[in-house]
Amino acid sequence: MTDASYRDAIFSTPLDRVASFSFDEQVVACFPDMVRRSIPGYGQILGMLGLLAERHLRHGAHVYDLGCSLGAVGLSLAGRLAPEAFALTGVDLSPAMLARARATAETEAPRHQLAFVEGDIRELDYRASGMIVLNFTLQFLPPADRDAVIARLFEALEPGGILVLSEKIVAPDEQENAWLVERYHDFKRANGYSDMEISQKRTALENVLMPDTLAQHQARLQAAGFARVTTWFQYLNFASMVAFKERAGGTSTETADTSAGGDPA
Numbered sequence: 001m002t003d004a005s006y007r008d009a010i011f012s013t014p015l016d017r018v019a020s021f022s023f024d025e026q027v028v029a030c031f032p033d034m035v036r037r038s039i040p041g042y043g044q045i046l047g048m049l050g051l052l053a054e055r056h057l058r059h060g061a062h063v064y065d066l067g068c069s070l071g072a073v074g075l076s077l078a079g080r081l082a083p084e085a086f087a088l089t090g091v092d093l094s095p096a097m098l099a100r101a102r103a104t105a106e107t108e109a110p111r112h113q114l115a116f117v118e119g120d121i122r123e124l125d126y127r128a129s130g131m132i133v134l135n136f137t138l139q140f141l142p143p144a145d146r147d148a149v150i151a152r153l154f155e156a157l158e159p160g161g162i163l164v165l166s167e168k169i170v171a172p173d174e175q176e177n178a179w180l181v182e183r184y185h186d187f188k189r190a191n192g193y194s195d196m197e198i199s200q201k202r203t204a205l206e207n208v209l210m211p212d213t214l215a216q217h218q219a220r221l222q223a224a225g226f227a228r229v230t231t232w233f234q235y236l237n238f239a240s241m242v243a244f245k246e247r248a249g250g251t252s253t254e255t256a257d258t259s260a261g262g263d264p265a
């Protein structure tokens with residue numbers, strides 16, 4: 001990133017009252033450091049998105065990055081695909097995030113078609129797309145709004161298109177979940193967060209980030225019409241799924257990539 005990025009110290013001093021977490025200026029300023037130290041596998045997930053696009057995206061298709069923050073998903077795709085291979089629209093509610101996303105894209109991928117628009121992903125008028133990414137965004141929507149958003153994304157996807165959904169998750173078994181959360185806190189401590197920071201952030205995220213189970217995600221995706229859902233990544237209580245929209249005739253996604261050779265049969 002060329003933009004200035006600060007170390008996340010938002011919860012490093014004791015607060016009388018911990019306010020609910022929001023994507024304000026303070027978070028924007030330290031966001032790259034925050035996600036790197038707080039989301040297990042964040043860099044690996046981003047890296048894989050470029051590979052998934054290479055494999056599944058029709059040449060010239062449109063891509064949505066919903067809840068794009070600083071535009072990291074678009075930059076990952078731009079790192080793997082040629083400028084004419086896709087056009088991406090990043091959507092976010094936060095003007096401060098979008099301003100930095102635009103500036104970074106301009107510097108780091110000037111020839112790629114990366115646009116950023118302010119909007120609520122629950123209300124957007126979606127255009128037909130070959131790939132839609134929700135990288136740690138659905139978890140911030142009120143649970144009652146999630147089914148409708150996923151159903152609209154299914155409708156917006158072209159046959160053969162993919163939805164990539166990365167989320168913090170909760171395990172249905174209480175003991176398993178407690179273990180995962182404790183190890184997640186170990187992960188945060190190892191990345192330099194103090195117990196106080198971990199505890200205050202946890203309070204700030206209560207009723208703001210409400211994780212679903214993997215089974216809830218899978219059921220929602222299937223109810224929306226996705227023929228196949230694969231959990232391709234999990235690291236502690238963070239996971240990423242890819243959901244495939246079938247092509248007409250019932251076949252699931254085929255590769256858009258021609259470099260891997262033809263059908264061996």
Ligand SMILES: C[S@@+](CC[C@H](N)C(=O)[O-])C[C@H]1O[C@@H](n2cnc3c(N)ncnc32)[C@H](O)[C@@H]1O
Nearest residue numbers: 023067068069072092093094120121135136140
């Ligand atoms: C954890 S961040 C996403 C990180 C980003 N996708 C990445 O890979 O770096 C969640 C983002 O979702 C945005 N957001 C939350 N609710 C939204 C909504 N209803 N519509 C659009 N954006 C939303 C927030 O402003 C925030 O930037």
Ligand SMILES: O=C(O)C(=O)C[C@]1(C(=O)O)C=C[C@@H](O)C=C1
Nearest residue numbers: 034035038039136168201205209
């Ligand atoms: O810090 C945590 O506890 C998190 O859950 C990490 C998480 C996320 O999953 O989106 C929460 C808020 C920030 O946007 C960055 C990361």
